[in-house]
Amino acid sequence: MYNINLKNDVFSRILIAFKKGMSKMAFKLHGVNVPHRKNTANMPPVRMNIPKTVTLPMSMHIGAPANPIVKVGDHVDVGTLVAEAVGAVSSPVYASVSGTVKGISDILLSNGNTVPAVTIESDGEMTVDSKITPPTINSREDLINAIRLSGIVGLGGAGFPTYVKFGGDKPLDIEELIVNGAECEPYITSDSVTMTESAEDISYALDMLTKYLNINKVIIGIEKNKPEAIKSMEKVAETREKVSVKVLPSMYPQGGEKVIVYHTTGKKIPNGGLPINVGCVVSNSSTVAAIGKYLKTGMPLVERCITVDGGAVKEPKNVIAPIGTSLNDVFEFCGGFKQEVGKVLYGGPMMGIAVPDTSVPVLKNTNAVIALTEKEAKLPEPTPCIKCGACVNHCPFGINPAAIAKAYKNDDIEGMEKAGATLCMECGCCSFICPTNRPLVQTNKLAKLAIRNAKVKEAK
Amino acid sequence: MDTKLHLSVSPHIHCGNSTSKVMLDVIIALLPATVAGVIIFGFSSIGVIAVTVLAAMISEFIFNKIVKKKQTVGDLSAVVTGLLLALNLPANIPLWQAAVGAVFAIIIVKCLFGGIGNNLVNPAITARVFMLVAFGSMTKAAFPIDSASSATPLVELAEGKAVSLTDLFLGNIGGAIGETCALALLIGGIYLLVRKVITWQIPLCFIGTVFVLSLLLEGFDFSLALSQILSGGLFIGAFFMATDYVTSPSTPWGKVIFGIGAGIVTVLIRFYGNYPEGVSFAILLMNVLNPYIEKWTPRKLFGGEKK
Structure with a gap:
């Protein structure tokens, strides 16, 4: 097309500025402004006191659960291998405290799966496994x-x-x-x-x-x-x-x-x-x-930094907690609760998972535990959709959650796919922004499942 | 710890917006036009407003009671419909007619189609058109208390008379209670834009299309084209009625098409139709087309192309 060599002429300058502006405009996906509430932003992590027991689920990762190699009564140190990885996609689990293996029993995870978990009673010493040395890396x-x-x-x-x-x-x-x-x-x-x-x-x-x-x-x-x-x-x-x-x-x-x-x-x-x-x-x-x-x-993943916050927590903090520490111990370290707790989350309030009780352990992928008050936990009741389009216009990927909800109600698999259900990353912008508080992302999750089930059926 | 915890799927927080808050914003945005209407047309307009708002609320309340639906009067949408209808009626309309209009808007247009969110067409607009046909209410427009004129500006424009632009802008002309004062409507519209209740596409495309087409049809006479956009129900229609969530597209391009379409129909009726005013018919027609416009203009899916 046109090739303007004069770099400084007005026209090409405008063109360049316009192109820059356009690319900037095109360079942003939609989303929502959530409240920041970064109360702990300037709080360096503090190491919490040694918990009395830790519970290490064999599945703190995506993939096959790890296989326990310890027996009840075994002594373990910090960093001792407790369970080895199984298969191509898996991850080993290491003891996060020193002490004695108290039990290996099934626990219910918040995703609904039941997996074995190793419980270790701490001896309060935190002695480090003698085999721990930095790995030699040459390739x-x-x-x-x-x-x-x-x-x-x-x-x-x-x-x-x-x-x-x-x-x-x-x-x-x-x-x-x-x-x-x-x-x-x-x-x-x-x-x-x-x-x-x-x-x-x-x-x-x-x-x-x-x-x-x-x-x-x-x-x-x-x-x-x-x-x-x-x-x-x-x-x-x-x-x-x-x-x-x-x-x-x-x-x-x-x-x-x-x-x-x-x-x-x-x-x-x-x-x-x-x-x-x-x-x-x-x-x-x-x-x-x-x-x-x-x-x-050479010290494997045995502890991690988590943010402890939420309206019900007395002293919000960033805490370095051994993996497997019960949330009860974590909250206790943060001064306990100042108000009645309504909901406790693994992760943040937009995508976090609500837990049934506070005895569940800190997992490898727990980046925060949030305790919301009874008032914060209560969401408004859904009212009829007013077709305002906020869900579509705030979706980063341009999915139409309202259309998916309608298609889901009608068992219309094609309609759900056309509205973009399979693209959904479940970020929850639609439900957050909806003035009528419709359960949009929740329905999207069901729609994705319905599409998957339909595909399986088709394949048969 | 034996306190029971709530369990639910994420997200666990909400932005706090609600239907009633949106409707309250619309009511606030209509206040300047309401006050201007009362000043221009006198206290009889307060009676009309009170009757339509009350009739709208009461009929929705009773309907929900009869069909045993969850009560929705609290979401204030009936108030908005009643207020919008009143602002679209002349101040001297018999109060029983105003009440009939409000009941028609709520029961026939909204509740029978499934209540809020499910109506096909805008209740206030449809009631206005219904009353125009049934009672001829619009042809007997009210006039400002101290006005010497006896025809609405659009009638005068159609007859080739000159209309003062200042009067048009301030609303010192004949017409419905809330539609004459362009200034007040503009203030309300800007409030809605700032509060992000509405976006710019529908009002701008609607008014812009009417302006451009009038300019062409009037032989590039700027003051006549300006009179066209300042008179009749264009401002109240473009800012408050065409932007109704339920009956207008939700996607940006859909809104552009909706606005331009409404503008074209308005001009066609104004210049070639039997009625001096075409805004209501234009919005009504676009309401009917809305589901198709929505279908034609989906947002592009990000990375939607299958591998």
């Missing part, structure tokens, strides 16, 4: 194997085994590694305080990952309401050619995998695809920090 295989043995899974909530994400035995060409430090959920600050406090672990992990995995570029994406974390990560990026920091607008769900890939690289992950389909791997900033820590010390 890609060494690194992947180390990450496998570290027991690290996606710490942001998904719990996907990290070594699998980096390709497992099959080397990947990774154009961009995206370190997800968006942390767009209300209350949660565990990622951002980790970025501030454990910058050295993160930088070490990035050095090793870029050295041994085929990674072209590392982009650390952080929402702009976390100036401390941005400062800390910019320092890391300064001395590293491949690493850069991308400051993102504070918008929910900025940390959604497809959202952060699009907002940092401009790449669109196709429906049903994974980031690697467009050459990206997304890893949570706390996961990267955990990798760094393991590579330096």
